[in-house]
Amino acid sequence: MGSSEGAPAADTYPRKILEYMEGFLISKTVFTSCELGVFDVLLGAGRPLSAEEISRAVGASLDGTERLLAACTGLQLLSTHQDNGQVLYSNTEQASVYLTRSSPVSLYQSIQYSSRTIYLCWHYLTDAVREGKNQYEKAFGVSSQDLFQALYRSDEEMVKFMHLMNSIWNICGKDVVTAFDLSPFKVICDLGGCSGALAKQCTSAYPECTVTIFDLPKVVHVSREHFVSEADQRISFHEGDFFKDHLPEADLYILARILHDWTDERCIELLRRIYKACKPGGAVLLVEALLREDGSGPLTVQLYSLNMLVQTEGRERTDVQYAALLAAAGFTNIQHCLTGKTYDAVLGHKET
Numbered sequence: 001m002g003s004s005e006g007a008p009a010a011d012t013y014p015r016k017i018l019e020y021m022e023g024f025l026i027s028k029t030v031f032t033s034c035e036l037g038v039f040d041v042l043l044g045a046g047r048p049l050s051a052e053e054i055s056r057a058v059g060a061s062l063d064g065t066e067r068l069l070a071a072c073t074g075l076q077l078l079s080t081h082q083d084n085g086q087v088l089y090s091n092t093e094q095a096s097v098y099l100t101r102s103s104p105v106s107l108y109q110s111i112q113y114s115s116r117t118i119y120l121c122w123h124y125l126t127d128a129v130r131e132g133k134n135q136y137e138k139a140f141g142v143s144s145q146d147l148f149q150a151l152y153r154s155d156e157e158m159v160k161f162m163h164l165m166n167s168i169w170n171i172c173g174k175d176v177v178t179a180f181d182l183s184p185f186k187v188i189c190d191l192g193g194c195s196g197a198l199a200k201q202c203t204s205a206y207p208e209c210t211v212t213i214f215d216l217p218k219v220v221h222v223s224r225e226h227f228v229s230e231a232d233q234r235i236s237f238h239e240g241d242f243f244k245d246h247l248p249e250a251d252l253y254i255l256a257r258i259l260h261d262w263t264d265e266r267c268i269e270l271l272r273r274i275y276k277a278c279k280p281g282g283a284v285l286l287v288e289a290l291l292r293e294d295g296s297g298p299l300t301v302q303l304y305s306l307n308m309l310v311q312t313e314g315r316e317r318t319d320v321q322y323a324a325l326l327a328a329a330g331f332t333n334i335q336h337c338l339t340g341k342t343y344d345a346v347l348g349h350k351e352t
């Protein structure tokens, strides 16, 4: 339709589609800037730096660095000012807080995992959609018969994954553990508790609780060595396979980003095991990114569900779908709470 017919500008200039087509250029610019350490160099210098100084510090070509810095400026991750005709660069506040390695709420490790693992898997998204299954075999040459054997295909990959899991709870862990009042539950078991980041949020929000992190043996070893300090006496560990081994008795079981890894059948199998182990009057807290009932969003969660297809055996679900899984395992009085951030909470009870 021509503009002479009064067509809206959107029909003649596909702005959104062009943005979508090129969206990965933005991701890769952020990945590369972090990998080269641009934001760390600027933080460490404590003063604005020229492109030449940055290029020397990160060991990259001047021309390439200049273009990267210009793009980061356009993305509002860097700001510039002129000094005697020379352009000097500084981190914006968001870049300093979230993109530098040393920040307590750093997303650096998540960005590394996105760059080195998730991005490679997404190369096979078309195959994942066609075949309806994850793409470890094509992306990394490993069988995905056992999902976590594929995810943890080397110790290095496992530690990287643990860092990925860890970082988000420094940012929004408090929101999910306080979505419901969990103070009546004194003995908590975090199944698939990984690096212990959510366990720490629980002990800090609820001074009377203790938390056992239950996870696969090699994850527990790394968590104990590198993530949870011995001084944290209210956090303990239990090694095991939650599909096979005895589950410790508790008042509350946390399943954070666990059910989204698995099919409905496996979720119900796990929830039934938890229901059996749970004390009467106890509960299970699911921490997941919830889809809206009609599937209309949020977009981030719709994209996460595609990521689950590419990387796991599961999917993202609505609160009603989680409630159905909980009910199938015997849990009652099921409630959900949207936190307004990425992850939400669903609580199901075991009757007294």
Ligand code: SAM
Pocket (backbone or CB within 6 Å): 148, 165, 166, 191, 192, 193, 194, 195, 198, 214, 215, 216, 219, 240, 241, 242, 243, 255, 256, 257, 258, 261
């Ligand atoms: N709950 C953590 C969080 O939200 O940050 C980690 C979620 S991660 C997606 C899944 C966790 O489940 C990993 O720590 C993994 O090692 C653990 N896991 C997977 N299969 C398991 C099994 N069969 N038994 C025990 N833990 C398992």
